[in-house]
Amino acid sequence: MENNNKSFRFVFLAFILAIIILIAVMVFLPDSFSPQIRIVFGLIGMAIVLWVMEPIPVSMTSIILLLGFVFSRIATFEEAVSGFASNGVFLCLGGYMMAQGVNETLLGKRLAYILLVRFGSTIPGVLAGIIVAMFVFSFFIPGSSVKIFLLVPPVMAIIDRLGELPKSTNIKALLFLTLAYSALISSVGIMPSALINIITVDLIKMYLGVSITYFQWLVHFLPASIILLFCAWLILLRLLPPEVKEIPGGIEVVRKDLAELGKLTNEEFKCILILTVTVLLWMTQVWHGFPTSVPALLCPILMCFPGPGFTSWNKLLKIDWQSVIFIGGVLSTMSIISQSSAISDISSILIKWEWLAVLFTVPFLAVFSIVILAHVLHLFVANSSVVAALMVPLVIQFCQQLSINPLVFAMVGGLSSLLGFILTIETVPNIITYSFGYYKAKDLVTAGVFMSLVSAIVYGGMALTLWPRLGLM
Numbered sequence: 001m002e003n004n005n006k007s008f009r010f011v012f013l014a015f016i017l018a019i020i021i022l023i024a025v026m027v028f029l030p031d032s033f034s035p036q037i038r039i040v041f042g043l044i045g046m047a048i049v050l051w052v053m054e055p056i057p058v059s060m061t062s063i064i065l066l067l068g069f070v071f072s073r074i075a076t077f078e079e080a081v082s083g084f085a086s087n088g089v090f091l092c093l094g095g096y097m098m099a100q101g102v103n104e105t106l107l108g109k110r111l112a113y114i115l116l117v118r119f120g121s122t123i124p125g126v127l128a129g130i131i132v133a134m135f136v137f138s139f140f141i142p143g144s145s146v147k148i149f150l151l152v153p154p155v156m157a158i159i160d161r162l163g164e165l166p167k168s169t170n171i172k173a174l175l176f177l178t179l180a181y182s183a184l185i186s187s188v189g190i191m192p193s194a195l196i197n198i199i200t201v202d203l204i205k206m207y208l209g210v211s212i213t214y215f216q217w218l219v220h221f222l223p224a225s226i227i228l229l230f231c232a233w234l235i236l237l238r239l240l241p242p243e244v245k246e247i248p249g250g251i252e253v254v255r256k257d258l259a260e261l262g263k264l265t266n267e268e269f270k271c272i273l274i275l276t277v278t279v280l281l282w283m284t285q286v287w288h289g290f291p292t293s294v295p296a297l298l299c300p301i302l303m304c305f306p307g308p309g310f311t312s313w314n315k316l317l318k319i320d321w322q323s324v325i326f327i328g329g330v331l332s333t334m335s336i337i338s339q340s341s342a343i344s345d346i347s348s349i350l351i352k353w354e355w356l357a358v359l360f361t362v363p364f365l366a367v368f369s370i371v372i373l374a375h376v377l378h379l380f381v382a383n384s385s386v387v388a389a390l391m392v393p394l395v396i397q398f399c400q401q402l403s404i405n406p407l408v409f410a411m412v413g414g415l416s417s418l419l420g421f422i423l424t425i426e427t428v429p430n431i432i433t434y435s436f437g438y439y440k441a442k443d444l445v446t447a448g449v450f451m452s453l454v455s456a457i458v459y460g461g462m463a464l465t466l467w468p469r470l471g472l473m
Helices: 008-028 035-053 058-071 087-103 107-118 123-137 144-164 169-185 195-208 214-239 250-261 266-283 293-304 321-338 342-350 354-359 363-380 384-401 407-416 428-435 441-464 466-470
Strands: none
Touching: 008 035, 035 058, 035 321, 035 384, 058 321, 087 107, 087 144, 087 195, 087 266, 087 293, 087 321, 107 123, 107 144, 107 250, 107 266, 123 144, 123 169, 123 214, 144 169, 144 250, 144 428, 169 214, 169 428, 169 441, 195 321, 195 384, 195 407, 214 266, 214 407, 214 441, 214 466, 266 293, 321 384, 342 384, 354 363, 363 384, 363 407, 363 441, 384 407, 407 441, 428 441, 441 466
16 A cells, blocks of 8 residues: 555554664564674564555565665675565566466456356355366466456356345355455465465575475475365355355356357467466476576566567566565565574574474474464464565574474475465455455454464375475475
């Protein structure tokens, strides 16, 4: 939300609180922390307040934070902006341009309509259609908000049919809660599908020197994503039983809209070919060795190139630049922290808690604890990227001090930051779907508590079964 929409009092109070946190962190950190580390954590504490309260755009806060490192002599300017040269920033940039290219065609809308028609007019069938559509979109559309807005028109067409029903509150809530949860969970198994995944991979590269390929991420987390999507479908239907079993004529409206789109256009055909090439390059990364950002950048180039292209470069530049700047700021900050002893100092304090060290000797309990901690932290820090930036380095350092392979635990720590199920302010999908007014905050809380516990159990189960077989534990 832009600054001119905020009251002066709110902006003033937010900055006062940020300054108080800055000073408090610098003063009250344990004596074992050096003055430089106190400044680093003080500035980060200030930034977290501004990221959460958003008196100014989050990208502006990122730039202020980096300038704070420069002004305080914590880092040179080159060090402060080093994150902008990372694979993650260009993967994010290419991904958003790719999504913009898809939106220049009717492909996304056509696919949504086809899937909804295929799954029939029963309430469970419609919900399954939404989930499968989200899942398919995740392979070529990064950003949960884009996926949601592609599915809103057909969902609203179905809701229009509910006007004839005397009671349809639960059905409407089911439709929009399914949009929110499927947008989040479907991004779990596809690395470029969510900003959190990109940040997690870059932080692992930064701290461990290990490059996670697209295929490695896929085989580790796609099964968990599918299981969680199925669990979300079951939980929502159980908590909000639909008043009727079938929407009268609901799918017929969607089928009519699909027919109006006509045959597959030349632009859509070109888009499908380019997206197929992009996904194949991601899948075969282990053979050609190119980082994931290379196919992500090649895709929008092909979309605009004379011959195979179907849109213009200027149209693809109409993306969410704030997210690109934000991820660069986060990665730059983590780079500065990684060069200090900050995270290891915190880990040294945590390792003194013997019960926590014991938990990490049992993979299921370790993963379960990491997921629950991420969910709890997410309740207080609404920005998922900030949660990931805090969780991943801390988990890595803690595991290293216990002589435990931190790779999968770090991946879980980052990925769990994506799944904000409980509060409306936790994630963009929650905010978007709640704004339509078809479900109450308590509906989200009730379902979110169950989904948070289920996600911890599913990831813990993966740590006992699949992940050891894949050799990363």
